[in-house]
Amino acid sequence: MDRALLKKQSTDNAVEEIKNRLDIIETVSEHIVLKKSGRNYWGLCPFHKEKTPSFSVNAEKGIYKCFGCGEGGDSISFLMKVNNTSFWETMVMLAQKFNIELPEAGVTSESSEYKKQILEINKYAAEFYKKMLLENKEAKNYLLKRGINETIIEEFSLGFAPVSADELIKKYDKDILQKIGLLSFKNRIIIPIQDEKGNFIAFGARAMADSQGPKYLNSPESPVFNKSRSLFGxxxxxxxxxxxxxxxxxxxxxxxxxxxxxxxxxxxxxxxxxxxxxxxxxxxxxxxxxxxxxxxxxxxxxxxxxxxxxxxxxxxxxxxxxxxxxxxxxxxxxxxxxxxxxxxxxxxxxxxxxxxxxxxxxxxxxxxxxxxxxxxxxxxxxxxxxxxxxxxxxxxxxxxxxxxxxxxxxxxxxxxxxxxxxxxxxxxxxxxxxxxxxxxxxxxQKVTYPQANKNGLLFKNQEEKYVLAQKNLLSLYFLNNEKFAPLCINNYIKEVELSDTHLNLIKKHIDEIIDEFNDSDKLFKELLNKLAENEEAKKVLTDLIYRVEDKKDLNFELLEQYLTDHILYLKTYQVSERQKQLRASYYADNNDDTSSELHQQKVKELISERRL
Ligand SMILES: [Zn+2]
Missing domain, CATH: 3.40.1360.10 (Dna Topoisomerase Vi A Subunit; Chain: A, domain 2)
Known part of the structure; x- marks a missing residue:
């Protein structure tokens, strides 16, 4: 295999792995507080100002949608929007976060390496401090006097920093040790600070003697340690x-x-x-x-x-x-x-x-x-x-x-x-x-209370209603209903014309993959992959997932009725639109007899079509 192809393949794998590692609740929760209500989670939209939550997250599908401003998409769309970054910038950021190499985007990069290095040094230091504690009677006694026994010492990886840091300097670059604060801990009890996964991200250090000041020293903030985001314990x-x-x-x-x-x-x-x-x-x-x-x-x-x-x-x-x-x-x-x-x-x-x-x-x-x-x-x-x-x-x-x-x-x-x-x-x-x-x-009167505001957007004119009907129709692909599997829906919808570009694109992809993915969930996942870098289309796709929710409880007859009603509505709308256009052009060139006749012919055809 040639090198370029190899590189592309490893990038695809990296992107895939990043997507698998992303959790929509975790991603969104880093920016807003979510509350579970019914099947979905709700919160205040970060993309428009609001006092009552209309921002919804669907954990199962890994998507979000705001009923206030219409934003929607998956974890990646959310991060792009909230950080104002491009697809690739977001991927780079995530690759660094998850320590995944992303060769095509140049992520073997220093920052990711630097983070890895700090974590490695901290891990080594924590082990070193723990060893020192076990060897130092005075320090151990100090903890025992505070009621801290060996089980707790083990659980919190407590340690002791001796006066000399030679052991660390022998192994690691002095500048980095200095930068992350490890050279300033002398004759102190060491309290490692761990992240949620247990990585050692920083240290607290308490003076052993009362004469020693200050009582506490902490590691400075670093690429792996942010005080306002870290909780001890x-x-x-x-x-x-x-x-x-x-x-x-x-x-x-x-x-x-x-x-x-x-x-x-x-x-x-x-x-x-x-x-x-x-x-x-x-x-x-x-x-x-x-x-x-x-x-x-x-x-x-x-x-x-x-x-x-x-x-x-x-x-x-x-x-x-x-x-x-x-x-x-x-x-x-x-x-x-x-x-x-x-x-x-x-x-x-x-x-x-x-x-x-x-x-x-x-x-x-x-x-x-x-x-x-x-x-x-x-x-x-x-x-x-x-x-x-x-x-x-x-x-x-x-x-x-x-x-x-x-x-x-x-x-x-x-x-x-x-x-x-x-x-x-x-x-x-x-x-x-x-x-x-x-x-x-x-x-x-000055305090406002939250009110449920989960209604969809109201449409303003006929055209919006028309697009909405198309969305409702396409949303049925995601019913997850055995009697209405995607292939079956496709039989109904096959011939329907769509006016919206994004819906057209989604439909085109559906047609390409439906034989292979005749299952709502799998179809949705594959579509998300296909549209990975098309934010607008992804937004529309998310919208479809939310639109299908209230149709899930309908029985077979009602669903079929819903389908045929919508298809009829769309056809009628399209015919009347074409009539309008024809009428307009008829009046525009009614001096020309032959073209008038042609128009009349077309109008007749349209009328008979409408009777269908
Ligand atoms: Zn919003």
Missing amino acids: LYQAKDSIKELDSVILMEGYFDVISAHSHGLANVVATLGTALTEQHIRIVARYSESRRIYLAFDSDEAGVNATNRGAEIIKSAFSGLGEIRHFDENFADSTVKQDRTACEIRVITTNTGKDPDEFLREHGAEAYKELINSAPLLIDYQINRIINLNEKISSPQDKAKLGKEVIPLLSEIRNSIIRNEYIKLVAGRLSIDEESLNIEVRKNL
Whole structure:
């Protein structure tokens, strides 16, 4: 085989592998929060401004469609659009991400190699640090004193960085070691930071001696480490988050490690940075009901972090339903899940201790009680205001607190619950209930609530209706109905003329491959392959998949009726359009007798055709 052909073949294989590795939910979730509702996932469209979700993802088919702006396609279309990149740029990016060689696009490239190299060095370093820990009694004792045993040391690959980094320098380039921060760790406990797959992407390093500053050092950001996208402990916690359907967010490395050593495994921490929407999107992927516990420190900084964190979470879930505001036992869990976008609860130790200290002092059972009785965010925030109110006496300060409570109350959508809270707050803050009610209602008008908006686009004129009918018709190829297999649909549709270029192209491909792919799913996959680099056609194809949804429940007779009605409509439309054209040209050249006669002949033919 000649070299060019070989290169092309390996590129095709690479593209194929990238496509197989792509998961639409994962891809889209990196950019917006999705919520499952019915068969599909919904979220706020990243391509147009909206407050209620009309962006839908079909995990089974690996496609998305926005009912607001009409965007649609597969994972690759999504990435091209969201990153504003070409097909090849997107492929290059993905090849680098998945560490797949893409020779034709020149991806054996430095950046991919550099990433690989960092991961390799980090892996080696983690092993080296672990070996050093086992050899260093002082460091091992330090961990044992903090209640961390060998199982946990193993699970988190904890280590110790000696004063000398010679062992690393002997093996790797000093400049790179310097760049990724490994030369700055001296006489420190090493806490490796892993990504979701377990790769070592960075390190945290805690000073052994109190005289040693700073207390913590972290690896700098690198091509493999982005603080605002990484959560400490996720690799160890992800299974438990899924299983318990909840996640506890803490502040420090040792909070997380301590929680794990006390048998609480659904715990992660941000890495010395404030919580970001990206963090929330990551944990949202693992917990379906999105129950998020904020377990920050109880000091003032911790309270601020809690409030800020809550805002970030709300913003990440905005438009997807309400934040859970009350503990209802009467509604069953599926109803609850569908109505609420997420549930935020706050764990406070009240003793001013951080989770690590609390766990070591009071044990796992006591902390589990704190989890079980953790108030919903709204209760936590209102309680805080009530407690503050009891500590102050100046009327101005009290008025200020009253103002703080109004936006909280306005967020409660259920009016019965809201009124209960207003009564409670008015009583505790000694404010007039009616005036608080009025203030809250004024504020309510500013808050918009999500409404279901899943209707298709309304067509504006006859021509749009005509194209829509063509789409409806072609969508039937994807019915996945044994009685209406693609070949059978093809028998009906074979002779139908299509006016839309993309539909024509799709139909042309269908005709070419239908003998080989007489199965809706396989046909769709093959079409996606054929149209891989044609974004517009892919958008139309996605649209067809969504259009077929509401036809899946129709029985054989109704489907047949639907087919024949549509075919008749299309034919009638085409005939009347041709008549219009003929009439126009008849009037344009009615001086010419022969051409007039010809026209009349054609009109007659058309009329008889229409009677069919
Ligand atoms: Zn949109």
